[in-house]
Amino acid sequence: MSKFSKLGLRRAAGATALAAVAALGLGSTIGTGAADAKPLRDGFKSVSGIDGEKASLWRQHESQFSVKRVAYNGLGRTALLSGVYTTKLSKDVNGNLQTYVLAGCQVDVSGISASSAASLLIKAEPSVSLTGGLSAPLRPGEVTAYTVTDKDIAAGKAGAIQLSNFEIEFPNCGGYASARSVVKVIAAKGFEINGDDDVVTGEGTLLQSTLYGQPFFVS
Incomplete structure (x- = not known):
């Protein structure tokens, strides 16, 4: 039985998120969003272990819609994100599927406090559907990964998380705002995760795979 530190995995995920800052393209000049939802590219990624273990990830039917604000003062951005994020595990392999939003803002938004109004609706297996949203408190030029939700996946099974009009709000964000989905x-x-000592246990290879969504600007 091999043991891995869950805390160490979290730190590694944070470093990966920071490395993706450039991909968001903050500060790039781009026009305002269209009135209708914009489709985003699908994605796929697979990882294999030394003993033949395998975990695959799909990102499908993803789109974003920039919400028009009533007050045209340039101090806020809101987008609605939808998509289906799926994993399939090989025989005898079980794990956890996680979704995040990587968000960034170009201009000062200091003094903003975080809030979350997400409501989780558990549907028939193997899917989780999430509505609600998050408020992104960001400093100038900062990019942060926000946890949306996660789901345990049984051995050898497939599981999915579906976001439906999930709201990403940038309060008091001037300049350009950008975001992308992250599924891991x-x-x-x-x-297995032991909540008492925060240790992940398992046999053979510890599989980790992260799939980034197409970056989009929030007008």
Whole structure:
């Protein structure tokens, strides 16, 4: 039985998020969004272990809609994100599927406090549907990964998380705002998280795979 530190995995995920800052393209000149939802590219990624273990990720039917604000004062941005994020694990491998939003703002938004109004609706297996939203408190030029939700995946099974008009709000954000989805799977044979000592246990290879969505500007 191999042991891995869950805290260490979180730190690694944070470093990966910071490395993706440039991909958001903050400060780039781009026009305002269209009135209708804009489709975003699908994505796929797969990772294999030394003993043949496998975890696959799909990002499908993703779109974003920039909400027109009543007050045209340039101090806020809101987008609605939809998409289906799926993982499939090989035989005897179980794990956890996680979704995040990577968000950034160009101009000073200091003094903003975080809030979350997400409501989780558990549907028939293997899907989780999430509505609600998050408020992104960001400093100038900062990019932050916000946790949306996660789902445990049984051994050898597939599971999905669906976002439906999930609201991403940038209060008091001047300049350009940008965001992208992030979906991650962590899995292993006998994968288990011990909440008492914050340790992940499993056999063989610890599989980790992260799939980034297409960046989009929020007008």
